[in-house]
Amino acid sequence: MARLYHVPLSPFCRKVRLVLAEKKIDVELIEERYWEADPDFMRRNPAGKVPILKMNGRTMPDSMAICEYLEEKNPTPPLMPSSAEGRYEVRRLVAWFDDKFHQEVTTKLLYERVNKKLMKQGYPDSKNVKAGARAIKYHLDYMAWLLDHRRWLAGDAMSIADFAAAAHLSSLDYSSDVDWTRSDTVKDWYAKIKSRPAFRSILSDQVPGFPPSAHYNDLDF
Template structure:
């Protein structure tokens, strides 16, 4: 079986897929893709010109949530989507929350402005966007803390794709020191718990040229 993931290290969508693959103990070849300069080969793999793209033998799959759900349905434990329809709905709702609302409010305003623009040669950060993202992340961290008041994990008492979606975004932002882990101890404890999992190791080893991570990024006792 040949498994390749075309990805960009600081893409939260790619990281969600990487966490799922690692949690399932599936060996994968990571191929960094400059998706903003798409080659004809890459566009044949995904005409949308986006990462991640997973090549699994003869299959070529795109869209992170669809990939993760396919992996959960076809591969072994652990199960990352509950069997109960109501619980499964909550996982999917939270995945959409982070991949849509959190991404729009925070990731696109902080990570993309501070890192992606420079990497892609698109100029300097927009200070209004950065300020907006820095304000909105507080709201989202407070919301996560509210969820964790009655749950061990974000969507319930078991770790799910919802935790991977959230951790993927926050880990990218932590790489550029844009998360105030002291704001909500419950969120810090949740992140420490998921960060310490073996599936997280490859993320903590990521390096983006020109953007060294802070000292605490790979520290499990941050």
């Protein structure tokens, strides 16, 4: 069986978990407290990051490279459009969430509030938390704008771009950092993703010492 080395609230791991689950690939999840720098882990992964997927005799780091590999090896159901233009848009948006949203929002809210405590790196910096809370508004508005023009974020079909976005938002929702009243459009989109069977494992995540927000695993939030 495939193995995924992960941490529960990592958006990069969650994106891969969602793709694996949509493609009905069974996977054993192994929690990897990479910040404790187990020498074995560093040997498996010189980049020192999660996720790492072990599958088909290969050890693979890098979440987007993994997702593209899974899409190419298991094309059903498709999570990328068939046109070059459509695929460009999926990749652009995955990079948008994994680079820009991650930098402006996820590192400022989730990492300040949860990861710092988990990793024993001190207290949240309130300047960062404020900046993150401000930035997420613009990102939710941008998503609402996209979803006013399209059924899913990158076009008319659900794609890895939706999973990249949902991975970040679900981790932030765990710590109550998403204001779902800001846009009905975005809330409806998230409700659709959240109710998919592929999302179940993510909704049952529990981080010791950090209970999830009350509505975190409520499909009718």
